[in-house]
Structures are given as C-alpha cells and as structure tokens.
Amino acid sequence: xxxxxxxxxxxxxxxxxxxxxxxxxxxxxxxxxxxxxxxxxxxxxxxxxxxxxxxxxxxxxxxxxxxxxxxxxxxxxxxxxxxxxxxxxxxxxxxxxxxxxxxxxxxxxxxxxxxxxxxxxxxxxxxxxxxxxxxxxxxxxxxxxxxxxxxxxxxxxxxxxxxxxxxxxxxxxxxxxxxxxxxxxxxxxxxxxxxxxxxxxxxxxxxxxxxxxxxxxxxxxxxxxxxxxxxxxxxxxxxxxxxxxxxxxxxxxxxxxxx
Amino acid sequence: xxxxxxxxxxxxxxxxxxxxxxxxxxxxxxxxxxxxxxxxxxxxxxxxxxxxxxxxxxxxxxxxxxxxxxxxxxxxxxxxxxxxxxxxxxxxxxxxxxxxxxxxxxxxxxxxxxxxxxxxxxxxxxxxxxxxxxxxxxxxxxxxxxxxxxxxxxxxxxxxxxxxxxxxxxxxxxxxxxxxxxxxxxxxxxxxxxxxxxxxxxxxxxxxxxxxxxxxxxxxxxxxxxxxxxxxxxxxxxxxxxxxxxxxxxxxxxxxxxxxxxxxxxxxxxxxxxxxxxxxxxxxxxxxxxxxxxxxxxxxxxxxxxxxxxxxxxxxxxx
Numbered sequence: 080x081x082x083x084x085x086x087x088x089x090x091x092x093x094x095x096x097x098x099x100x101x102x103x104x105x106x107x108x109x110x111x112x113x114x115x116x117x118x119x120x121x122x123x124x125x126x127x128x129x130x131x132x133x134x135x136x137x138x139x140x141x142x143x144x145x146x147x148x149x150x151x152x153x154x155x156x157x158x159x160x161x162x163x164x165x166x167x168x169x170x171x172x173x174x175x176x177x178x179x180x181x182x183x184x185x186x187x188x189x190x191x192x193x194x195x196x197x198x199x200x201x202x203x204x205x206x207x208x209x210x211x212x213x214x215x216x217x218x219x220x221x222x223x224x225x226x227x228x229x230x231x232x233x234x235x236x237x238x239x240x241x242x243x244x245x246x247x248x249x250x251x252x253x254x255x256x257x258x259x260x261x262x263x264x265x266x267x268x269x270x271x272x273x274x275x276x277x278x279x280x281x282x283x284x285x286x287x288x289x290x291x292x293x294x295x296x297x298x299x300x301x302x303x304x305x306x307x308x309x310x311x312x313x314x315x316x317x318x319x320x321x322x323x324x325x326x327x328x329x330x331x332x333x334x335x336x337x338x
Numbered sequence: 339x340x341x342x343x344x345x346x347x348x349x350x351x352x353x354x355x356x357x358x359x360x361x362x363x364x365x366x367x368x369x370x371x372x373x374x375x376x377x378x379x380x381x382x383x384x385x386x387x388x389x390x391x392x393x394x395x396x397x398x399x400x401x402x403x404x405x406x407x408x409x410x411x412x413x414x415x416x417x418x419x420x421x422x423x424x425x426x427x428x429x430x431x432x433x434x435x436x437x438x439x440x441x442x443x444x445x446x447x448x449x450x451x452x453x454x455x456x457x458x459x460x461x462x463x464x465x466x467x468x469x470x471x472x473x474x475x476x477x478x479x480x481x482x483x484x485x486x487x488x489x490x491x492x493x494x495x496x497x498x499x500x501x502x503x504x505x506x507x508x509x510x511x512x513x514x515x516x517x518x519x520x521x522x523x524x525x526x527x528x529x530x531x532x533x534x535x536x537x538x539x540x541x542x543x544x545x546x547x548x549x550x551x552x553x554x555x556x557x558x559x560x561x562x563x564x565x566x567x568x569x570x571x572x573x574x575x576x577x578x579x580x581x582x583x584x585x586x587x588x589x590x591x592x593x594x595x596x597x598x599x600x601x602x603x604x605x606x607x608x609x610x611x612x613x614x615x616x617x618x619x620x621x622x623x624x625x626x627x628x629x630x631x632x633x634x635x636x637x638x639x640x641x642x643x644x645x646x647x648x649x650x651x652x653x654x655x656x657x
Contacts, residue, residue, distance in 0.1 A: 086447045090433070097435040161431045165492055166500075168397045168425035169448035172417050336400040 083171045084179035091183020092190075095149065100187065103141055105192050110137060115202040126206040131300040134199035135220050139296075142188055142194065142228045148189070150235025151247035153180045154328075158337055159304070167337070174329035181236050181325060188228050196221055205261035218300035219310060226317040227293040231255055233324040240332040257283070258290035288320050341411045343500050343531035344373040344396070348405035349390050351555075365391045367555040368405065371535055373548075375410075376498075378526050380542035380563075381535040382638060385550035389535040390428055392552070393504050396533075397425045409500055421449070423455040424498035428505045428535075430489035434478035438469050438488050441477060463491040465629055468517060482509035490521060501525055507541055518543060539635040551641055558641055566637055570632035573604045576613065577625040584621055604630055 094249065114133050118126045132186040154177070199217070203210070216246070234254050252301035257264065261284055268280025292313055295305050339486075349369040352362040366388040374380045380633050383389050394400045398414055412419035432441050442460040444509055451459065464470045467487040472480070477488065486509050492500055506522070507515045515538075521546050525532050536542050543563045550560040559566055578594075578601050580586060586594060590613070594601040601622075605613045610627070617624060 083448065086444070088438075090444055094433065094435055161429075161434055164394075164397075164399060164427035165430060165432065165445070167399055168420060168423060168427075169445060170417055170420040171448055172616065218604060251461065334401070337394065 080176055081172075083338040084182055087166075087171070087176055087179025088182035091153070091180050093188040095184070096186060100145065100149065101191060101194075103145065104191065106294055107141055107195050108198050111198045111202040115205040116246050118206060124196045127203070127302075128300050130206060131217060134195075134297060135217070135224070135299060138192055138195045138199070138221060139224045139227070140323060142192055142224060143231060145191060146188060146228045147230045147235050147248055147251050147255075149184055150232045151244040151251060153184060153236050153237050154332065155242075155244055155247070156237040157249075161337075163337060165192060173333045173335075177236065177240075177329045177332055181232060181328075184232050184236070185229055188232065188287050188330040189225060192221060192225055192228070211302070212299070213304065216295065216299040216302060216305050219305045220295040222310070223293040223295050223313060226313055227290055229321055230288050230290070230317055230324075233287070233321045233328070236329040237331070239334065240278060240328050249282070254287060258288045259285055259294075260291070261289040262291050290318075314319070340375065342372045342408075342532060343375045343377065344371070344379075344407070344409055346392075346405070346407045346585040348369040349392065349395055349399065349402050350404045352397060352403040361619055363554050366395070369552075369555075369557055370405075371550060371557065371560065373531060375531055376526065376529050377547045378522060378532045378545050379534070380546035380549035381533065381536075381552065382539065382542055382549055383535075385554040386554075388555040389552055390504055391555075393425070393427075393502050393535060395534075397502060399421065413546045416591075421496075422499055424493035424496065424501045426486075426489045426501075426503045426506055429482075429508065430485055432477050432485065432488060432492075433453060435476060437474050437476055438480070438484075438491075439466060439473040442491055445492045451496075457509055460497055463495050466494075466521070467491045480557075481602055483511060487514070487517075488509055494521070494525065498530070500531045500533065505531065506534055506538060507536060507538050515541070539633065540556050540637055543633065551638065552640065564589055567581065573630040574607055574610045575626075575628045575630050576605065576610075576617070577601070577627075578603070579623045579625060581621050581623065586620055586622070590620075600625065655656060 111130075111134060113132060118129045157166075157180075163176075167176070196218075200210075232249060235247060235251045238250045242250070264280050264287075265284040268277045268284070271277055271280070292309070295309075297303075298305055346369055349366060350364070351366040352364050353365045355361050369388075369392060381389050381392065391400070395402050396409065396414055398417075398420070407414045409419050410422050412422065433444075436444065439460055442463060443456060446456040446459055461470070461473075464473045467490050469484065469487050469491065470502070472484060477485065480488065484508070490503070490506060493503065503522075504516050510518060518539060522532050522534070546563060548560060548562050549566065551558045551566075580601065585591070590603070593605070594603045595601075603613070607629075614624065614627075
C-alpha cells in the first residue's frame with residue numbers, strides 16, 4: 080500500500096484544524112454543560128434519557144454538518160484554487176488523492192466525535208449517574224454515527240469531484256434524507272397500486288443507503304443492548320458502500336481535465 | 339539515438355465550449371516536438387496560444403484528445419513519469435494555511451526521502467530561493483513574488499531531471515527575475531532539462547538553447563534563438579549629442595529621437611558614412627555607433643501580429 084494517501088490525509092486533517100473546524104466542539108461543550116445543569120433542575124429520574132438523547136443527536140448533527148460542508152469542498156476547492164496542480168504533478172495517482180482526502184476528513188470527524196463523546200461522558204458524570212455496563216450501547220450508537228458519517232462523507236466527496244459545492248450539498252442532503260426514510264420509501268411502494276411506482280421505490284430502496292439502521296439513539300438512551308449481528312452488519316454495509324462510492328469517485332476524478 | 343528528455347508526438351487538445359458542450363475548440367493542434375537532455379527550451383507564444391495547455395498535458399493535469407508524449411522515455415500516462423519531473427504552474431497557489439517550510443516538507447513526502455534528508459532538503463531549497471527567513475510564515479501572508487519562489491522550490495526540491503516552468507518570471511521584481519534566471523542556469527549546469535514558457539522574450543533569448551513559437555495552438559517555428567532570428571544587420575544605430583545652440587539640419591532632425599539630452603537615430607548601413615558626415619558638419623558629438631539586429635521580439639511580433647495576439651487572447655478568455 081502506497082503511503083501517498085496518508086500524506087494527503089494528514090494534510091487534510093491539518094487544514095481542518097487550522098481552519099478552526101474543531102471550534103464546533105466549544106458549542107457542543109457549552110450545550111452539554113447547559114443541558115446538564117438544566118436537566119438537574121427540571122427532571123427527576125430522566126436525566127440519563129435526556130442527556131443521552133441530546134448528546135447523541137448533537138454528535139450526529141454536528142458530524143453531519145461537518146461531513147457535508149467540508150466534504151463537498153474536498154476536491155472542488157482544490158480544483159478551484161488550483162492547489163491540485165503542483166500536487167498532481169508529483170508521483171501520486173488520482174485515486175490515491177481521493178482516498179487521502181477522504182481519510183483526512185474521516186480522521187477529522189473521528190477526532191471531533193471522540194471529543195464530543197468525552198463531553199457527553201462528562202455531562203452524564205455531572206448529573207451524578209455512575210457508569211454501568213449497559214452504557215456500552217452509547218458507544219455502539221456513537222460508532223454507528225461514525226459509520227453514517229463515513230457514508231455521508233463518501234457521497235459528499237463523490238459529488239465534489241464533478242459539481243459545485245452548492246449542488247453537491249443538495250445532492251448529499253437529498254441522499255441522506257431519502258436514506259433516513261428508506262424504509263418508508265419501500266413501504267410506500269408496497270402500498271401503491273402502480274407497478275411503475277412500485278418498481279421505482281424498490282430500485283430507490285436498494286440504491287440509496289439505508290441510514291435508518293444506523294440510528295441506535297433510542298436503544299442507547301434506554302440502556303437496551305444492541306445486538307452484535309447489527310454491529311457487524313452495519314459495519315460491513317458501510318464498508319462496502321464506501322468502497323463502491325470511492326471507486327466511483329476515483330473513476331470520475333481520474334478522467335477529469337483540470338481547468 | 340539517445341532517448342530525448344521530452345518527446346511530443348502529434349499532441350492535440352480540444353475543449354468543449356458552449357452551455358451544452360456541443361462545440362469543440364482546438365487549443366493545441368498536432369504539436370510534435372523533441373527536447374534533448376540538458377537543454378533549456380523556451381516555449382513562446384501570445385496569450386491563448388496553447389503554452390499552458392501543453393504544460394498541463396505533459397504533467398498529466400489534462401488529457402490529450404489525440405497524440406501522446408514521453409518524458410525520458412516514459413509515457414505521460416505513467417504515474418512513475420512524475421518522478422522525473424518538477425512543475426511550476428502559472429500563478430501558483432498553495433495551501434495558504436501552511437508555512438513555506440511545511441509546504442516543502444509536504445511535497446518532499448511524495449519522494450522517498452527519510453526524515454533527516456527531507457529536513458535538509460527543505461532548508462537547502464528555502465535558502466536557494468531566498469525564503470529562508472520566511473520559512474515559518476504562512477503562505478496566506480506571502481506576496482505574489484514570494485509564492486512564485488515557493489513554487490520554484492517545490493518544483494526542484496526532489497532534483498528532477500526535467501523541470502517544467504510555466505511563466506516562471508511572472509510576478510517577480512527585477513531581482514527575483516535575476517534569481518530565477520540564475521536557478522535555470524544552475525539547473526542547466528547540473529545537466530537538467532528545463533522547459534519553460536515565457537512572455538519575456540529577452541529572458542528566452544538569454545537562457546534558451548532552443549525556443550519554439552506557438553500561435554493559435556500551432557507550432558510556428560523551432561530552433562536556437564540565433565537561428566530563428568536572422569543575424570543580418572538591419573540598420574545602424576547612432577547615438578549623438580548636439581552642442582548648445584546648434585540645430586540639426588531638417589533631414590536629420592526628423593529622423594532623430596531625443597532621449598534624455600541625447601539623440602538616437604537608426605539609418606540603413608549604406609547611409610552610415612553620409613549621415614556621420616552630416617552630423618560632423620553640424621558639430622554633433624558622436625557617442626556610439628552600433629549595429630541593429632532583429633531580436634526574438636521582432637521575430638515574435640512579425641510572426642504573431644498584434645491583431646492576432648488580441649484575437650487569440652479574446653478566444654482564450656471565452657474558453
């Protein structure tokens with residue numbers, strides 16, 4: 080395996096850090112502190128539920144915003160600013176560049192999510208609740224959020240290879256929203272009498288990633304265990320999907336004439 | 339026959355134009371060229387001539403519509419070819435959140451150097467392009483000239499045998515231009531091949547073993563500057579002063595141009611002695627007499643023509 084993607088990934092991470100992307104952690108920390116103080120005042124016995132729900136939702140939303148808004152500019156910005164010119168003249172394949180950019184943003188998201196996890200743990204600790212074995216579900220829920228972000232990032236990067244950030248944002252958001260409601264799309268197809276609509280929803284259901292399966296917030300909040308089979312199924316699903324999208328992104332980008 | 343440093347065979351590039359990309363515009367038309375190892379080769383042409391297109395094709399940033407090229411025997415499609423080249427893009431732009439030192443270190447990581455050698459190279463090349471004192475300054479604070487220097491450093495950092503420079507003197511002050519000229523000459527002394535595009539013809543004339551002139555995507559001529567430009571004397575230039583209170587005869591006055599208290603006149607070689615007699619007659623002081631030879635610029639202007647230059651530039655902008 081070539082070391083080139085690693086070099087690009089580290090630089091992408093450094094760019095995110097220097098562009099103060101991780102400042103969002105301050106907002107997250109303030110929100111968690113505020114929530115922890117507030118639930119202490121108003122709720123009796125449901126602090127755990129509120130804090131976990133709020134924390135996991137915030138981790139997902141903050142991550143999603145970062146994945147989309149940074150992801151759609153990953154390749155486009157380099158083409159637009161022409162920073163790619165001197166880079167691609169070096170002995171690096173375009174596919175290695177794509178993998179590097181992807182890995183760099185994923186690393187940024189992982190670090191960001193890691194810090195937010197610590198923030199959530201601190202908030203739970205503040206509301207005076209000892210950690211128990213079933214809290215492992217929270218970690219699994221966060222792992223699922225990371226898998227979801229890996230998928231969203233791959234889509235954002237793919238669109239970034241050939242369209243503007245505005246369009247890429249729309250496309251990625253569109254896929255995400257459709258993916259969250261993938262099950263409803265299939266159910267709608269089963270209810271309809273139109274064979275055309277039935278086929279269309281069926282194709283859409285299998286084509287669009289099913290983000291619904293990555294949402295384990297409710298289970299984590301209620302301390303329910305998450306089956307191991309779901310963990311490996313989601314992992315495999317996300318890995319395969321990401322691989323396919325990165326292959327497509329590399330194929331598109333490898334044929335692209337730079338302006 | 340030895341392998342040439344650069345071999346271009348019928349390279350053609352069409353760009354789609356129009357909203358639906360239904361039309362094609364030819365930017366480079368069947369370019370065939372051979373550059374030998376160790377040559378400094380100048381690529382000249384007006385705006386929109388296809389110079390940058392050629393360099394982008396050679397560095398793999400865009401793909402040819404037809405034709406091919408090889409660098410030191412390796413096809414431009416081969417990623418290993420990139421180990422043989424260094425490239426300075428036109429008006430380079432780099433990651434502005436990095437310092438110059440970090441930028442060079444980043445690019446050095448694409449060559450297989452150990453950490454110690456990478457550090458040594460980065461320092462050496464920062465020094466070489468005059469950026470040693472600005473090594474820890476973020477590139478967003480760099481002037482255009484400093485960016486150009488950083489660009490040159492990253493292009494030659496890994497000692498490539500073939501160096502492509504797109505308008506390397508652009509944006510540089512006279513001292514910077516002189517330094518770039520020195521770098522190009524040093525690369526030549528080291529036996530490297532330098533292929534550069536420029537608008538500054540005096541630089542090309544001074545530095546290049548051979549030049550090629552490209553107009554409208556078509557190659558117009560290749561050769562040594564002295565071969566391309568006829569060495570025949572066009573005229574003689576006389577520089578003279580007229581003593582206080584003396585006037586030039588009307589025949590001379592209309593032909594002379596006054597520059598800073600001195601007069602300059604160009605006369606055909608056959609008329610030189612007659613003109614000198616006339617000047618002596620009005621007590622003029624002859625400062626110098628020199629032959630006027632056509633420059634590369636004269637050749638270029640004659641070849642391209644002003645109208646054509648503008649027309650190509652306009653087309654280039656439309657693209």
